[in-house]
Amino acid sequence: MNELKNESLCALAMSEGRNWMPFTANRLVNGRGDHRVVALAKGPYYTMADGRTVFDSLSGLWCTPLGHGHPRIVEALRQQAETLDFAPGFQMTHAPAVTLAARIARMAPDGLEHVFFANSGSEAVDTALKIAIGFHKLRGDGGRFRLIGRERGYHGVGFGGMSVGGIVSNRKMFATVMMPGVDHLRHPYDHAHVAFSKGQPEWGACLADDLERLVALHDASTIAAVIVEPVQGSTGVLVPPIGYLQKLREICTKHGILLIFDEVITGFGRMGENFASQRFGVTPDMITFAKAVTNGIVPMGGVIVTSEIYKTFMSGPESAIEFAHGYTYSGHPLAAAVAHTVLDIMEEEDTNARVRALEPVLEEEVHSLRGLSSVKDLRNIGFTAAIELSPLPEKSALRSVQLFEYGLQEGVLLRVTGDTISFGPPFISTPDQIREMIQKVRNVLLRCE
Numbered sequence: 001m002n003e004l005k006n007e008s009l010c011a012l013a014m015s016e017g018r019n020w021m022p023f024t025a026n027r028l029v030n031g032r033g034d035h036r037v038v039a040l041a042k043g044p045y046y047t048m049a050d051g052r053t054v055f056d057s058l059s060g061l062w063c064t065p066l067g068h069g070h071p072r073i074v075e076a077l078r079q080q081a082e083t084l085d086f087a088p089g090f091q092m093t094h095a096p097a098v099t100l101a102a103r104i105a106r107m108a109p110d111g112l113e114h115v116f117f118a119n120s121g122s123e124a125v126d127t128a129l130k131i132a133i134g135f136h137k138l139r140g141d142g143g144r145f146r147l148i149g150r151e152r153g154y155h156g157v158g159f160g161g162m163s164v165g166g167i168v169s170n171r172k173m174f175a176t177v178m179m180p181g182v183d184h185l186r187h188p189y190d191h192a193h194v195a196f197s198k199g200q201p202e203w204g205a206c207l208a209d210d211l212e213r214l215v216a217l218h219d220a221s222t223i224a225a226v227i228v229e230p231v232q233g234s235t236g237v238l239v240p241p242i243g244y245l246q247k248l249r250e251i252c253t254k255h256g257i258l259l260i261f262d263e264v265i266t267g268f269g270r271m272g273e274n275f276a277s278q279r280f281g282v283t284p285d286m287i288t289f290a291k292a293v294t295n296g297i298v299p300m301g302g303v304i305v306t307s308e309i310y311k312t313f314m315s316g317p318e319s320a321i322e323f324a325h326g327y328t329y330s331g332h333p334l335a336a337a338v339a340h341t342v343l344d345i346m347e348e349e350d351t352n353a354r355v356r357a358l359e360p361v362l363e364e365e366v367h368s369l370r371g372l373s374s375v376k377d378l379r380n381i382g383f384t385a386a387i388e389l390s391p392l393p394e395k396s397a398l399r400s401v402q403l404f405e406y407g408l409q410e411g412v413l414l415r416v417t418g419d420t421i422s423f424g425p426p427f428i429s430t431p432d433q434i435r436e437m438i439q440k441v442r443n444v445l446l447r448c449e
């Protein structure tokens, strides 16, 4: 199929809505043709089908920190496809998956030692929730079935992740079929106390006490686990106040509740450490990961668990399947091989140190937007930041379309959710590219004033 034919087929299929796009206003995007079609990606840039080059301000969807088209990753993918393209992961395994599990366990905080592979963040979260319930059951504590999420949390779109998630627009269509026994902590963001904080806000550790309220309501003996993102990414970079995660840990430990950190965004360097858990000095009982582990090139997710959890599952008869759970593509050889190369590059180039060096640049640049009339809050931590705009009642959806379009015109791909623009640039960005990105954003905001 020649390129021209491909393009006209693409335009036709778009106009007919053949590709039902995820989390998308399909009719709007299909009506905008080339504006929304990506053709090429290289380093920290995309080239759109209409020829415009735009800076990738969110590393894809937080998943391509090493940029696009990295020759070593492409080569690893090719070699693995030639050697072992697929092997069943049930009752057998292969070297790339086994050695990757050991490697990820080594990178994780002490005590987290075993990895269960999935293919996405959503699958990782549902896996972790099932492990939590199974763990208590195997210990003879099966009354612990409740799962506690958090308002404004995002844990993917499986029934488990959606139920513990706290984003109303994702939940309202499915209100009648949410998992039973789920409750939510209040979110850790209080504009009046923390607006324009740089890094972790000083105020707000006390918000973790909300867990005691839920314990008092449901009784600890019914609660299996609490799941939180250490930094809430999808709802606009909500940064944990100093001491907040420590307090959650203490309360969970006191009541025998498992603590799960959903590190699908924060894992593999976004906070300047392998995991946010290490940045904030708090060790959960499980960590979910996905996205950056393969630089977004082949889907992969997983859960890292403590040896206590693993041993609890391994305590039954040896010939029995201990956890009746898994995916056809758990630990897929292509994903595992790519992940090894991604981690090799991260190690060799010390991307954690790079993120720590870039953090103050992004912080300074983002906070330089303070004073623009539409800006309500600016926040940042690690190599992430968010601009929250003053709400425009009735017109927020329209504004987010406008922001996106202006972004394309200025040369920056913007991730706008509601009134917030989130940033998670590639780790390979230079300080000048970050300055340029924020200059483009300033132009966009000025055009919206």
Ligand code: PLP
Binding pocket: 119, 120, 121, 122, 123, 125, 154, 155, 156, 157, 229, 233, 234, 262, 263, 264, 265, 290, 291
């Ligand atoms: N958990 C968190 C914290 C996420 O940010 C996401 C996606 O953004 C998910 C889970 C879901 O991941 P996926 O889209 O790979 O299913």
